[in-house]
Amino acid sequence: MAAIVFDLDGTLIDAASDITAISNQLLADRGFDPITLADTHSFLGNGAPTFVARLRAARGVGDDQHAAMLSEFVDLYARQFDHTFLFPGVIDALNDLRALGHHLGICTNKPMEPTRAVLAHLGLTDLFTTVWAGDSLAVRKPDPAPLHAAYQALGAGDGDDRIFVGDSEVDSETALRAGVPFLLYTKGHRKTPAGEIPASLRFDDHADLPGQVAQVLTGL
Ligand SMILES: O=C(O)COP(=O)(O)O
Numbered sequence: 001m002a003a004i005v006f007d008l009d010g011t012l013i014d015a016a017s018d019i020t021a022i023s024n025q026l027l028a029d030r031g032f033d034p035i036t037l038a039d040t041h042s043f044l045g046n047g048a049p050t051f052v053a054r055l056r057a058a059r060g061v062g063d064d065q066h067a068a069m070l071s072e073f074v075d076l077y078a079r080q081f082d083h084t085f086l087f088p089g090v091i092d093a094l095n096d097l098r099a100l101g102h103h104l105g106i107c108t109n110k111p112m113e114p115t116r117a118v119l120a121h122l123g124l125t126d127l128f129t130t131v132w133a134g135d136s137l138a139v140r141k142p143d144p145a146p147l148h149a150a151y152q153a154l155g156a157g158d159g160d161d162r163i164f165v166g167d168s169e170v171d172s173e174t175a176l177r178a179g180v181p182f183l184l185y186t187k188g189h190r191k192t193p194a195g196e197i198p199a200s201l202r203f204d205d206h207a208d209l210p211g212q213v214a215q216v217l218t219g220l
């Protein structure tokens with residue numbers, strides 16, 4: 001039995017299309033040109049305040065718009081899921097891990113309100129015992145504090161088996177700083193080649209996850 005914590009966007013779900021649409025609505029409202037899906041991928045990973053700061057910088061939107069844009073962004077983000085989807089095989093993999101007795105949690109940099117909303121929308125809520133978001137603590141990933149908090153909520157201390165599963169450079173750094181094995185999903189929102197992101201193992205199909213967890217737990 002292990003405590004397994006998952007990143008959300010780019011690891012279990014892909015919200016990038018909706019985030020692009022929301023961003024372009026905020027930009028259009030202010031008379032600025034739209035961004036692309038590739039732009040969204042490059043801005044994601046460090047939470048909503050950083051995303052909005054990167055979005056503003058890309059289009060030259062002034063600092064005075066930051067607070068209003070961030071609040072509109074988070075508000076829309078908690079309601080707009082039409083183009084947000086689960087990666088193939090996620091539900092089966094999570095159910096398999098639970099059936100094996102593992103305890104599952106979430107550690108995302110998204111704010112809690114949209115996180116809870118999208119988990120409910122995609123039928124994931126009951127699969128996770130604990131959820132830690134970008135605004136749960138004063139710090140967010142790559143600071144390991146929310147990841148440690150997730151393990152603690154799952155009843156796993158330093159001596160227990162713990163794994164973090166994510167898709168990005170930020171997640172890899174978080175796992176390293178927390179001192180736990182990291183499984184990298186290679187079809188998410190990473191910015192550098194998968195082989196250059198430190199990881200215990202890498203996977204491109206969630207059906208491989210239970211096997212990789214078993215491999216990590218038996219010492220690779
Ligand atoms: O929204 C973000 O910036 C990142 O979200 P994630 O931590 O779930 O990947």
Ligand SMILES: [Mg+2]
Nearest residue numbers: 007009010167
């Ligand atoms: Mg991610």
